[in-house]
Amino acid sequence: MSETVRNIDQALAGITEPWQPHRLTSVNDYDVKVVKMHGEFVWHTHPETDELFMVHSGRLTIQLRDGDVQLGPGDIFVVPAGVEHCPRADEETSALLFEPKGTVNTGDAGGERTAQLREL
Incomplete structure (x- = not known):
């Protein structure tokens, strides 16, 4: 078994x-992803799975149709x-994202912001 230590700050520095x-x-069957965010993303859903956001630095608003959720460093929201x-x-x-392998970042919306998952 291969064990690899990963550093979140170093990973983010390369993005x-x-x-x-x-x-x-x-x-297991989940990817742990790191991402930098700035600006507004796209409205979308993931019909088959929950999506976990954990803010590492900065502030993130998760806009929902029934109200916004505000997250700061160390906050988690599903x-x-x-x-x-x-x-x-x-x-x-x-932030870090926890999603089943193969989850597309734009969910059911698709479009130009759909990203190919990159390896670090």
């Missing part, structure tokens, strides 16, 4: 574009499967 998730590691949401970062923000 140059917002909204482009990179796989930090995997746990968007339930099928709930329409739109992340927004008014300042550069970094």
Whole structure:
């Protein structure tokens, strides 16, 4: 068995574009992704899975149709499967995402912000 120590700050330092998730590691059937965010993403859902956001630095607003959720460093929020949401970062923000392998960042919306998962 190969054990690799990964450093979140080093991983984030290698990311140059917002909204482009990179796989930090995997746990069972889940990817742990790091991402930098700035600006508004797209409204979308993940019909088959929950999505966990953990803010590392900065501030993130998860816009929901029934109200916004504000997150700061160390905060975690789970968007339930099928709930329409739109992340927004008014300042550069970094976060970890926990999602099943193969989850597309734009969910059911698709479009130009759909990213190919990158390896670190």
